[in-house]
Amino acid sequence: MIYQGKQKIWSEYQKEIPDDKWFYVRSCIRQNFFPASERMFMEICRDILKKDFYETEHHTTCGGIAYHCDTIPQETAMTIVARQFALMTEAGYENYVASCITSFGNYTEILQTWEEFPELETRIREMLWKACRKEFDKPKYLAHASDLIYKYRNLIAEKAKFRLVNKETGEPLRVVEHIGCHYAKMFPSKGVGGAEYPYVLAGMIEAWGGNVIDYPERRHCCGYGFRQYHVKANRGYSISNTHKKFESMEPYRPDMIITNCPGCPYFLDRWQYVIAEMEGKTYGKDGFGIPVFTYEEVAGLVLGYNPWDLGLQLHQVAVEPLLDKIGISYNPQEKYKGLDSKDIMRPGLPQNLKCF
């Protein structure tokens, strides 16, 4: 087969992803903001696809956010990561999968730096031994969790109850994919499809029936910027970048956005709320926003899970118009309930952004 154009570029950035036996580490931000996505990931991999994914309660943050906020030295970040590798080694695994893009970038950068400067790896091994009396093997394979869902995308499609298709017209939904910057911008060969034409989310969208939208600012950062969000005084940076992306995608009338980064779905969702409240501008139809999802949320939806079990009630942008468009049924009365339908009241409504 002769590949041309983008297909040729994609074929040069195919990544070997083992099918089974992974050591799984969680994401700080996703556990806070998208807790059901990580649960869904494990449910898909373990319960539906019967794969071996191991987790230990002893793993911690990789320190990536603190590192990129410049609050810890490089040696500290590297030794925290070395400890995570030691936990993998102790558990008898060789394949390491991270839920977080910042972590994935951090692990990739560290492994590459050690490759180039072996004396630094030796120093980190010594520091880990001194601090924790631990030793480690480096992972044989390193993946981001979205790599695994990409790998399993056709298995998921085979079991799907819904497709990313407008139930009225039969037309594929128009889907924006947003890749976290640290997935492949530093090391393009480590991401499925590289940095310019990443295929990791596009592959899922196509396998599940949607159409990928190309738009000018497709590769632009969501605006997290680490210190540019965590410090209140800097958040203008963050919203300005999100604003730029929405202005750029608006003419293409996206039905939904899928992301593979912890922070991006939070920022793309919440800054739409702020733009609506500050400027009165909304990017979806009839005063709604464009709903933003993690890839596990979308996998859960096509597999037929209850949207409220997937945590979609924690989004600020309403997801109901999209669920209606696909034909996914839901109980509006259950949206803001606790466990066993416990009444825990409901959130207030924004002034401009239409929500339920």
Added chain:
Amino acid sequence: MGKLYEMLKEDYRIKEGLKTCINCGTCTAICPAAEFYRYDPRKIVDTVQRGNDSDIEELLKSDVIWYCGECMSCVTRCPRKNGPGLVIMALRNLSAKLGYFVHSEKGRQLYPLTKIMTGNILNYGYCVHPDTFKWEDHVESGPVWKWHTEHLEDNFARLGANFRGEGPGVLRKIPQESLDELKSIFDVTGGTERMNAVEKFSEEKAREMGMSIEEYFTYTFGHCSEGHLNEE
């Protein structure tokens, strides 16, 4: 070539990120920070590679090195495989180490950042944790998140998290022996020394500005002067 330049060159991020910059400006063209702030990574990389110590000292004491969002978009597009974002990280590291960060408004933000991040890591084992994420400091998270923070345990239970629980799972309580290991890593690798240095320099600066350290935290976390942005 001066002492500061020599110190910078010891940083592996300079070894990785600064090879032979040809000053083409591609990094600035692609940079999300350069669109927003009065920021030009091309000039910064050029200043560093010239190796003049007084110019580097000026950089280390300036606001400009703190404008970058570390998205690393510049790394993808640099035609010579440089990493301006990595150069920035090395400059920030040296500025923190030498206490030069307190000379600039954006640099002084390192104090609240360090308190928040290292506090979360050492106390909880996470960089971000619901117990320290105050809605009042994050009103952009919306009314839905205000509701969520008022019903944390119910919502996490509903979504299958293991919030503050034993064993694996989402937002589990990380065992004390693992937190002790993190503390030990901080002690051995310079993390604790860095925290203490940032605190010491910030306390001195707070006194100079006539503030208590609590007032300094609030001020540096929330205050933004004019003059940082392109559109001002």
